Amino acid sequence: MSTTLFSRGAKAGVSCTLLVVALGTGLTACGGNDNPLAADPYDAADQITFNGPTEAGKQADPEKPLVITTSGSDGRITDVTAVDATGRHVSGELAADGRRWHSTSPLAAGAHYTLTVRTEDDDGSPGRKVLTFDTSKPTTTKRLNVTFGPEAGTYGVGEPIVAELDQPVKDKAQRAVVERGLQVDSTPAVRGTWYWVNDKTLHYRPRDYWPVGATIKVRSTLQDIRIGDLLYGGTAKPLTITTGNRVVAVTDAATHRLTVYRNDEKIKEIPVTTGKAGFETRNGVKVVLAKQYFVRMKSSTVGIAAGSSDSYDMPVYYATRVTWSGEFVHAAPWSVGSQGSANVSHGCTGMSTSNAKWFFDNIHEGDVVQVVNSKGKAMELFDNGFGDWNLPWQKWLQGSALSSGAQSATPQGNPARLSPQGL
Structure with a gap:
């Protein structure tokens, strides 16, 4: 995530007021050029102390934070910007009294930095000091x-x-x-x-x-x-x-209908069949992983013994994959008589060849396929495709290392590899 990386202290009060005069006189403030904000920034070198290298040839340790402090009671720091030659900024934190700033993100090793420090004295006059330094190269090649x-x-x-x-x-x-x-x-x-x-x-x-x-x-x-x-x-x-477009296909396993929406507009309803008892289709949101015009589906790949009443080995066309373990939306001409009225598949969503071709032509990787009202288990979150959207947002936030509620323990499964379950 992109982050704005700088700190700014509160501005000191200034008793004078700048006025824009419409007819020819430009800017005036408290009678002439006495306004401290109208002056060029003074050199703040004597006002700040920097813990980095100040001698030519010396390099900063990238494993140590930058620290800038005011060296006297007159004045304070208002802003610090540290950026390397590639444009990477260093975040930092400024003390409430403006006396100290320190970096809160690590420096890069072997980099060239430009450090701009802005200050303000007790009269409100702005100061500035620009420093450049290099950091030492990493001590490891890991x-x-x-x-x-x-x-x-x-x-x-x-x-x-x-x-x-x-x-x-x-x-x-x-x-x-x-x-x-x-x-x-x-x-x-x-x-x-x-x-x-x-x-x-x-x-x-x-x-x-x-x-x-x-x-x-x-x-x-x-x-x-x-x-x-x-x-x-x-x-x-x-x-x-x-x-591309927002394409969402919703399969209702109870009504045996798949409805396709494009940008929230219903564009097609298709009679389908989903998983029968013992092979129920997973409920939940899935994401299209791939499209394959032809897949040879074998029951042995999903643990169905050869010779059983549920075994199969046959060609399947217009197959849209939604899990790594072998759940597809595909053409199933052998079950047309049940499509729209009964669930007879081994877990896939089957439809006629013409409807499967239409679906194949109008769906793309990254589109959403959701199954509701199935008696099957819930879609896995991470180890069988992209089930990410089944995790509520507040739970998702807990998986971030930057969240205050982030969990140290997260699912550890490795994604299952391609398996042509089917049917």
Whole structure:
């Protein structure tokens, strides 16, 4: 999430008033040029003390915070900005009396910083001092690299952002550093946050689905940032995706109907069949993972013994995948007689070939498929596809390392791999 990274103290009171005179006299204040705010900032070098290097060739330790204090009783700090050559800002906190400022986010190692300190003396006159310094290079080559997903492209409004770390991060403080460095910006803007699925995987989603036609940019600012002992941030390729229409398909297992909405307008209702007793379709919100024109579905992949009355091995067309374990929406010409009236499948949502082709042509990765009124279990949150939207927002917030109610223990399951359950 993007954050504004600077601190500002309260302005000291000024007894003079600036007036804009409409006819030719410009600005006046208290009779002439005596207004301290009209003057150029004075050099505040003698007014502040900086704990960083002041001699040429010296480097700051990136593992230590920056600290700036006023060196006398005359004046106080009003604003501090620290930014490196790549544009990364350092957040900080200014004491209420304006006498001390310290950084609250880590510095990058091997970076060049520009530090701008603004002050104000007891008369209200503004001062400024600009300092530059370099930080020393990391003492270790151990790096935490990040890979963002999905691939660049256009997706439905239910597609979460995924960050995969190349090594585990368990410590809550270290997780907070990582999370601050993983920035997601959406246009139009939405409120969202990361959720730690396990020690190496984070998901990001807004409170509600992404806006229609949004542009979502994801990047890491962790490179050369100290995360923990002997661990620094590594590389991450930025990601940009866009969203298409808001497409939501709702399957009512009790009425045997699938209704498709586009931008909240109902565009088609399809008779379907869902899972029969013992193979009930999962309830809940799922996200389209992939589309496959042809899939060979075998009952043996889901533990059904060959030769049993429930075994199968057959070709399936127009298959839209919604779980890794093998739940699809697909063509089922063999069950047309039951579609719209009974549930006879092994967990998938079946429909006629013509309806399956229409659905296949009008649904996309990231679109939402929801099942209601099934007697099946609830959709898994993270280990069988994208069940992220089944978690209420307040619970989602608890999965962030930056939340005051963040949980230290989160689900640890690894996603199941592709399985052609079907039927």
